[in-house]
Amino acid sequence: MYVVEPIEPMKNIDFGATGVDEILQNVAFILATAMMSCPLDREFGWDMTVIDSPINIVKARIIAKVTEAINKFEPRALIASIEVTGDGLVGSLKPKVKVKINESI
Template identity: 45%
Template sequence: MVVDITAELDAVDMAPADTMTEIMQNVKTILTTPKGTVPLFREFGLDTTMVDDPLPVAQAKYTAQIIETVQKYEPRAIVTKVIYSGNEKDGVLKAKVRVKIEDGT
């Protein structure tokens, strides 16, 4: 199954109904957690230091980081594409991450 996941905060479901929901929630948590903000687990999340880079550079760095971090912390989801919206003029960069989740998980 292929799903698109955005980096927008939602309520956390402490008892997901199924594995698919759990995986999608885990990826969303990765995307919305800045690295260094989780006590006792400072390496978790995404580095936000590229915010001042030119847009193409920031997108390249962020894409590589998303792929690496999702693979490390939620290996049941495989990132197949990162799609960006927003623009340099407004200083906005929003990521939508397409992941493939095997049906047998």
């Protein structure tokens, strides 16, 4: 298994990515995409609407929603851990994901 450093939401796209880089880029793209924002696939991404709850509950919901999205849209990446960072008081929470990738890919 191949374990990577925490992946954050995508900022740049490498259109020629293949193998492990492709999988990591796909995970980063999922993290950066809000559900209902892709016109041809409204279910792609994860549901970012988490409001009016205590911070530990919000973090748990983010972890659950990100896990569900990655398992659905990039099954080649196995989640090792998810950490939610940021300031919940200003509404800025971002997931960072560590994944395991099978070396045979």
